[in-house]
Amino acid sequence: MSTKHKIDLYALTWRLPIILWQLIFFVGPVVFMIAISFFVVKNYRMTEAFEFVNWQRMLTRGYFWDSYWYTLFIASLSAAIAMMLAFPAAWALAFRASENLRRGAVFLLIIPFFTSYLVRTFSWYVILAESGVLNAMLGYVGLGPFKMLNTHFGTVVGYLTLTLPLAVILQTVTMANIDKTLVEAARNLGCKPLATIWRVVLPLSKTGFVVTALFCFILAFGDFVAPFYLGGSQEPTLPILILDTTKSGQQWPRAAVVAIMMMLTLFAVAFTAIMLAYRKPKVAR
Amino acid sequence: MHGRGLNIILGVYVALIFTFVFAPIFFSLVFSFNSQRFPTIPLGEFSTEWYAKILSDPDIWQAVRNSVIVSTTTAILATTLGFCTAYTDFRYNFRFKGPYLALILLPPTIPLIIMALAMLAWLSRLGLSGQLWSIIMAHSVLTAPFAMAIIRLRLHQMDPDLEAAAWNLGGTEWQAMRHVIVPFCMPAIISSLCLTAAVSFDEFAVAWFVSGLNKTVPIVILEIVQGNIDPQVNAIGTFVFLTSISLVVAAQVIFISRQIKSHS
Numbered sequence: 001m002s003t004k005h006k007i008d009l010y011a012l013t014w015r016l017p018i019i020l021w022q023l024i025f026f027v028g029p030v031v032f033m034i035a036i037s038f039f040v041v042k043n044y045r046m047t048e049a050f051e052f053v054n055w056q057r058m059l060t061r062g063y064f065w066d067s068y069w070y071t072l073f074i075a076s077l078s079a080a081i082a083m084m085l086a087f088p089a090a091w092a093l094a095f096r097a098s099e100n101l102r103r104g105a106v107f108l109l110i111i112p113f114f115t116s117y118l119v120r121t122f123s124w125y126v127i128l129a130e131s132g133v134l135n136a137m138l139g140y141v142g143l144g145p146f147k148m149l150n151t152h153f154g155t156v157v158g159y160l161t162l163t164l165p166l167a168v169i170l171q172t173v174t175m176a177n178i179d180k181t182l183v184e185a186a187r188n189l190g191c192k193p194l195a196t197i198w199r200v201v202l203p204l205s206k207t208g209f210v211v212t213a214l215f216c217f218i219l220a221f222g223d224f225v226a227p228f229y230l231g232g233s234q235e236p237t238l239p240i241l242i243l244d245t246t247k248s249g250q251q252w253p254r255a256a257v258v259a260i261m262m263m264l265t266l267f268a269v270a271f272t273a274i275m276l277a278y279r280k281p282k283v284a285r
Numbered sequence: 286m287h288g289r290g291l292n293i294i295l296g297v298y299v300a301l302i303f304t305f306v307f308a309p310i311f312f313s314l315v316f317s318f319n320s321q322r323f324p325t326i327p328l329g330e331f332s333t334e335w336y337a338k339i340l341s342d343p344d345i346w347q348a349v350r351n352s353v354i355v356s357t358t359t360a361i362l363a364t365t366l367g368f369c370t371a372y373t374d375f376r377y378n379f380r381f382k383g384p385y386l387a388l389i390l391l392p393p394t395i396p397l398i399i400m401a402l403a404m405l406a407w408l409s410r411l412g413l414s415g416q417l418w419s420i421i422m423a424h425s426v427l428t429a430p431f432a433m434a435i436i437r438l439r440l441h442q443m444d445p446d447l448e449a450a451a452w453n454l455g456g457t458e459w460q461a462m463r464h465v466i467v468p469f470c471m472p473a474i475i476s477s478l479c480l481t482a483a484v485s486f487d488e489f490a491v492a493w494f495v496s497g498l499n500k501t502v503p504i505v506i507l508e509i510v511q512g513n514i515d516p517q518v519n520a521i522g523t524f525v526f527l528t529s530i531s532l533v534v535a536a537q538v539i540f541i542s543r544q545i546k547s548h549s
Binding site: 010011014015017018019021022023025026027028029030032033036085086088089091092093096105107108109110111112114115116117118119120121122123124125126127129131132133136137160161164165168218221222223224229239242243246252255256259262263266270 | 292295296298299302303305306307308309310312313316323324325326327366369370372373376377385388389391392394395396397398399400402403404405406407408410422423425426458459480483484487489490494503506507510514518519521522525526529530532533534537541
């Protein structure tokens, strides 16, 4: 009996503190955010209540839905662009590069993921500006200047800064794990190179690719820096809406409504994506 | 496939992708030594003006001190949390293991701006907002999954019989932990300290919301950028990049070199 008690104590030491910590500092905030979406703000002070006034207020406003659809659109678009731009590079790294080269490339691509996104965005700001580096370069060959800042293009460049390295890494890892003999078999049986990619490589990488696209979408959907600094926030995305509503006017309950709508959307997208990813593939004939 | 030609095209393409990824880091570095107020090419003269400016700014020094405190404390906390979870996952099977793991692994899937709002509201309610501690508590939750993943990966390489062998030889569970598990995980623990410190050092959304008047380096950058184009940002940026890149490279080198050693 005493040994059993001792074992429990040991196990609990490793388990309990984390559960408590995460309940207080992770579950707590998220649940409280849901709660405050029903609170009311009176005289700039948030008071406890259970009213739907914030929900009604936000969900009947045109600007909320404009922002909602725009965010959904631009995040999906940039996820699609990231997937397509990443593919040839990932394919090359997975099938054409040596093991060492591939490992080195992934090693390098991990670095930006942990470096300041904010400073990289500011650097893009300078590069894309009216008289910035890119326009100066284009000027030498007689092109431009193009307006790149404060456009959708700027926003997408910012999102890609965040998502492209991740897309290349995940796609490369996915394709590197494909059984190479299957690809060779298709080639030996007379399958053309592009058809091999379409009918063998892509179906075999479906799960990995869907998850990659999902990550790209989540990152773009939740980012406020790119649309704010590079897109000029002319069409505010949902994160910018949260930022504005929270920082100016102390309307935390309304910001919470936006945040909850974002989370619900992410759940829906993630759920659909995962269903897609694990659906049994149809047998190709 | 037509070998050489295609390989060259693909090589150029991969190079372009890498250019896109590293261009902002590169230009930030170049422009930090450039005299122009609005940097472009052709470059202005070489100048250390911006560095001199940030080095003489007491606000920036205060921010650096804050950032160092926040990221080291976060790293230690997150790595501890990550280690406990990784070990529990490695050693035990229990009924609510799924939800238990979700509890620690889920935070990074929630957009930072949402976590920022949630943390701000919750910590203000608890009376814990507006301090350096607020950032640390929030960051520990956000970075612990990275620590968990790295340490779990390392434990995956350990033969579970090693721990059992230590018990059979008369060691208690605590002794086995101290003399077998922890030493085995040490490279992962150090990598995890570096990586979580790097993430915390660069995180600005949550930090900005909960910190009140205590600014960390990214918050200072955010505030400068909001004003106007100011090349000071490039100088601070270079310092920030150097810090996080060294941490990340250190983490990778420590982890990978051990990986190779343990395989050979």
